[in-house]
Amino acid sequence: MVNHTLRSMNVLELVPGVSVEQVVRPDSSAGVSDFIRDAGAASQTVIPFGGRRSLATANETETARWGIDLGGLVGIVAYEPADLTLSVRAGTTVAAIQRVLGEAGQELPIDIPFPHQTTIGGLVATGFAGPRRLRSGSLRDLLIGCEFVRGDGLLAKAGGMVVKNVSGFEIPRFLHGSWGGLAVITSVNLKVTPMPRADGTLRAMFDDLGSAIDMARKLVAADPSIEACVVTSDPEGVTLSARAVGRAGAVTAMIDSFAIHATTSADRLASAASRDHWQSLVDRYAENDSSIVLALGTRPRDVEALAIEAEAILGPVGGSMQVSPALGSVRIALPGNSGQSVEAGRAIGRLAVERGAVYVLESAPAALRATLATWGEPPEGIELMRSVKRQFDPADVLNRGRLFL
Amino acid sequence: MDRQHLLDELERIVGRDGVRHRPVDLLVYEYDGSVDGAVDTAAPTAVVLPQSTEQVSAIVKLAGRANLPVVARGAGTGLSGGAVAQRGGIIVSLTRMDRVIDVNLVDRTALVEPGVINLELSDGVKDHGLFFAPDPSSQKACTIGGNVAENSGGPHCLKYGVTTNHILGLEIVLPDGEVIWTRTAQDGYGGLDLTAALVGSEGMFGIVTKALVKLTPSPVATTVMLAAFGSLEDASHAVTSIIAAGNLPASLEMMDNLTIQAVEPAYHAGYPMDAAAVLLIESDGHPVEVSESVDEIDLLCRQAGARSMRRADTAGERDLLWKGRKMALAAMGRLAPNYYLHDTVVPRSRLPETLEAVEAISRYHKLQIANVFHAGDGNLHPLMLFDRRNPGEVERILEASHDLIHECVRVGGMLSGEHGIGTEKRGYMTLVFSENDLRAMAGLKEAFDPDQRFNPEKVIPTGYMCGEVKQLHLQAMQQEHGIVPV
Numbered sequence: 001m002v003n004h005t006l007r008s009m010n011v012l013e014l015v016p017g018v019s020v021e022q023v024v025r026p027d028s029s030a031g032v033s034d035f036i037r038d039a040g041a042a043s044q045t046v047i048p049f050g051g052r053r054s055l056a057t058a059n060e061t062e063t064a065r066w067g068i069d070l071g072g073l074v075g076i077v078a079y080e081p082a083d084l085t086l087s088v089r090a091g092t093t094v095a096a097i098q099r100v101l102g103e104a105g106q107e108l109p110i111d112i113p114f115p116h117q118t119t120i121g122g123l124v125a126t127g128f129a130g131p132r133r134l135r136s137g138s139l140r141d142l143l144i145g146c147e148f149v150r151g152d153g154l155l156a157k158a159g160g161m162v163v164k165n166v167s168g169f170e171i172p173r174f175l176h177g178s179w180g181g182l183a184v185i186t187s188v189n190l191k192v193t194p195m196p197r198a199d200g201t202l203r204a205m206f207d208d209l210g211s212a213i214d215m216a217r218k219l220v221a222a223d224p225s226i227e228a229c230v231v232t233s234d235p236e237g238v239t240l241s242a243r244a245v246g247r248a249g250a251v252t253a254m255i256d257s258f259a260i261h262a263t264t265s266a267d268r269l270a271s272a273a274s275r276d277h278w279q280s281l282v283d284r285y286a287e288n289d290s291s292i293v294l295a296l297g298t299r300p301r302d303v304e305a306l307a308i309e310a311e312a313i314l315g316p317v318g319g320s321m322q323v324s325p326a327l328g329s330v331r332i333a334l335p336g337n338s339g340q341s342v343e344a345g346r347a348i349g350r351l352a353v354e355r356g357a358v359y360v361l362e363s364a365p366a367a368l369r370a371t372l373a374t375w376g377e378p379p380e381g382i383e384l385m386r387s388v389k390r391q392f393d394p395a396d397v398l399n400r401g402r403l404f405l
Numbered sequence: 406m407d408r409q410h411l412l413d414e415l416e417r418i419v420g421r422d423g424v425r426h427r428p429v430d431l432l433v434y435e436y437d438g439s440v441d442g443a444v445d446t447a448a449p450t451a452v453v454l455p456q457s458t459e460q461v462s463a464i465v466k467l468a469g470r471a472n473l474p475v476v477a478r479g480a481g482t483g484l485s486g487g488a489v490a491q492r493g494g495i496i497v498s499l500t501r502m503d504r505v506i507d508v509n510l511v512d513r514t515a516l517v518e519p520g521v522i523n524l525e526l527s528d529g530v531k532d533h534g535l536f537f538a539p540d541p542s543s544q545k546a547c548t549i550g551g552n553v554a555e556n557s558g559g560p561h562c563l564k565y566g567v568t569t570n571h572i573l574g575l576e577i578v579l580p581d582g583e584v585i586w587t588r589t590a591q592d593g594y595g596g597l598d599l600t601a602a603l604v605g606s607e608g609m610f611g612i613v614t615k616a617l618v619k620l621t622p623s624p625v626a627t628t629v630m631l632a633a634f635g636s637l638e639d640a641s642h643a644v645t646s647i648i649a650a651g652n653l654p655a656s657l658e659m660m661d662n663l664t665i666q667a668v669e670p671a672y673h674a675g676y677p678m679d680a681a682a683v684l685l686i687e688s689d690g691h692p693v694e695v696s697e698s699v700d701e702i703d704l705l706c707r708q709a710g711a712r713s714m715r716r717a718d719t720a721g722e723r724d725l726l727w728k729g730r731k732m733a734l735a736a737m738g739r740l741a742p743n744y745y746l747h748d749t750v751v752p753r754s755r756l757p758e759t760l761e762a763v764e765a766i767s768r769y770h771k772l773q774i775a776n777v778f779h780a781g782d783g784n785l786h787p788l789m790l791f792d793r794r795n796p797g798e799v800e801r802i803l804e805a806s807h808d809l810i811h812e813c814v815r816v817g818g819m820l821s822g823e824h825g826i827g828t829e830k831r832g833y834m835t836l837v838f839s840e841n842d843l844r845a846m847a848g849l850k851e852a853f854d855p856d857q858r859f860n861p862e863k864v865i866p867t868g869y870m871c872g873e874v875k876q877l878h879l880q881a882m883q884q885e886h887g888i889v890p891v
Contacts, residue, residue, distance in 0.1 A: 081649065165821070166567075166605050169864070170602060171849060174599075176601065217511070246694050328591070358595070381587055384579065384853065387853075
């Protein structure tokens with residue numbers, strides 16, 4: 001076996017509850033491939049990670065394992081502003097990418113938690129999408145190619161550096177949201193977009209969740225250009241946030257038209273204040289060490305009923321909720337790890353299943369994981385998914401036991 | 406299982422009216438929309454026209470027992486040989502499964518069967534202020550199932566994305582006959598995005614029997630502009646500067662003079678006959694956004710050398726400008742009896758030099774090449790005009806195609822933007838993909854279809870599939886008078 005180990009210690013705690021015995025930090029895709037092949041030969045399991053933001057979203061396992069830190073694969077591979085395309089190594093943080101794009105007046109139109117820690121490879125792997133998915137789509141819609149190392153060590157690429165391409169099978173989008181169970185992503189190619197010239201938000205307070213969701217529906221129906229629209233319910237009350245981006249005149253006109261629908265007190269946020277507001281909105285509902293976070297998904301038509309039932313459960317324990325009515329998305333954050341919070345988390349997970357929704361337990365103490373499956377009910381087609389896993393990772397090297405596969 | 410037994414079994418599943426097997430009935434299924442000569446034709450053993458998911462599943466199970474390939478087919482408008490039964494077997498034509506089962510205005514989704522025609526879906530939801538965004542040129546005839554298989558695009562995918570961006574889930578029949586629903590990435594979904602793998606898999610992974618598609622709200626304001634240029638180079642520089650300045654039009658199409666010569670006399674769209682190239686630029690969205698962006702694009706086009714600019718704000722004016730573009734392929738019959746349409750895609754900034762290369766290829770091979778394409782995406786559609794009755798012309802077209810594809814790949818381009826690989830471009834895959842890349846794609850195919858039951862001999866060149874030896878054996882058997890053993 002080749003010695004790839006750059007940093008080795010007895011036990012390294014990557015995040016609370018996830019430890020590995022050995023970590024390597026390759027500086028090339030070939031290094032990733034060599035390491036994974038060796039792990040397979042040594043019957044070891046490997047946990048790939050970037051910014052460590054989503055490592056806690058996993059089943060607990062006791063398997064001895066190695067960690068592969070993608071933080072050594074950083075930097076822009078190719079960026080041509082006139083083409084609006086970017087190729088970047090997987091360990092590069094989203095904030096670093098946005099900085100480079102910003103210098104050319106461009107951006108990735110995504111809103112994600114903790115962009116200074118979150119890596120682009122990690123983001124593709126976890127498939128996270130924030131409220132801007134409403135109009136700008138998710139990273140899945142921006143992904144035009146990638147390089148990856150399968151669980152058997154095969155280093156390959158798919159897609160290209162053109163914005164429209166059907167040459168060969170769609171492996172990049174397939175890896176989006178595969179949680180590092182099939183392959184380790186080593187670089188990604190993305191479409192980028194012009195940075196909007198203006199950014200504005202209308203924030204309106206409501207007495208109850210149903211009225212706020214009702215207004216959100218009206219806003220989305222009235223203006224197809226609306227960038228994002230979410231309703232939050234927390235101990236401070238119920239708030240609707242509606243965002244417009246684009247040319248200054250259009251943003252002002254859109255915010256004005258949102259305000260016409262607002263029957264309650266509302267305020268307006270512009271430019272940096274608008275951007276900061278949305279950043280804090282996504283950060284608050286991201287996985288962290290001290291709270292329970294659940295992501296729920298359902299059909300938009302069913303989201304109101306689901307959210308109202310969930311609110312009744314989380315209210316008494318001081319929890320909070322973010323609903324994107326048009327996306328059918330509900331994110332729940334429960335404070336601390338008290339017995340009451342654990343009970344509320346369990347009740348919400350069960351509610352989701354009973355109502356035909358899906359859920360993932362993104363962050364939770366062991367007491368909750370012991371009684372509520374991390375990945376929700378097994379998805380339809382799980383046997384086919386396992387067949388794909390066997391093709392990509394025949395020795396089950398990557399994230400063994402941690403995922404839904 | 407002998408042929409008669411097979412036909413009897415098929416009739417038992419779909420009824421007598423749902424099975425085609427006489428040579429004269431099969432003839433049309435030997436082709437798709439591809440150029441004869443660039444793509445081999447092949448006859449299936451039978452064509453079946455199921456009307457339900459259960460029937461499709463039963464057909465697939467029967468094909469498994471008979472050890473026959475299965476090829477799914479929509480309207481047959483594909484341009485890369487994807488719907489041709491290369492190894493014979495059963496063609497499953499999904500045109501009778503053409504119901505729009507449900508439209509939900511809150512979810513902005515439609516649940517449709519695969520045989521629904523693309524444009525009919527959009528027309529059906531127009532009164533609700535919605536449309537199905539992918540709009541390939543064949544949208545009057547092509548089906549949603551075919552769009553899913555090819556990951557179809559169209560002029561408006563510059564802003565709205567291609568088919569994969571509009572599919573939320575699929576009901577599919579797997580190669581063993583099992584029926585599953587796939588999902589796509591969504592908050593709270595702990596599973597693989599099988600939908601992502603299926604869209605664009607050219608019928609090689611599963612047969613789509615229902616699709617849950619996203620419907621897009623119609624824009625509040627739309628303006629179409631026609632910019633006429635004195636040279637192709639000026640027009641392609643205008644494309645680059647429009648995009649680089651931060652504009653994202655709904656569509657940005659280019660037509661060269663040869664195309665204008667074919668289109669204008671036929672449809673009177675108002676394209677200047679003496680222009681070397683025209684750009685058709687559509688902006689949509691919020692009225693203020695559209696108005697400001699149209700002014701900016703107007704200025705950028707003039708700075709790039711536009712000789713004239715025309716705006717269409719009413720639906721009637723817009724439709725007329727679009728008519729010329731949408732009917733361009735049909736109008737080519739005025740110039741030559743046949744054309745061969747390419748679909749390479751290049752980085753947008755390489756358009757000027759690529760168009761020059763196309764011109765050089767045209768001169769070298771003494772072929773007329775018309776350009777009508779999705780300039781905003783860098784997706785070329787060079788139309789090589791010819792007359793197949795002239796000896797050697799098809800060969801000359803294929804040689805020119807070889808040069809064109811190599812040139813596009815040289816500047817960082819890819820083989821196909823929206824038409825698919827099929828059999829037509831399968832031989833070129835090694836130009837852009839390594840052995841490892843192709844092995845990874847073959848691995849995905851084998852996870853879905855270990856026996857190579859669905860649409861064999863497409864996309865992946867020979868030699869990368871584990872099951873190929875088995876398939877060669879099957880092929881040898883089939884050659885024995887259409888009789889295949891169980």
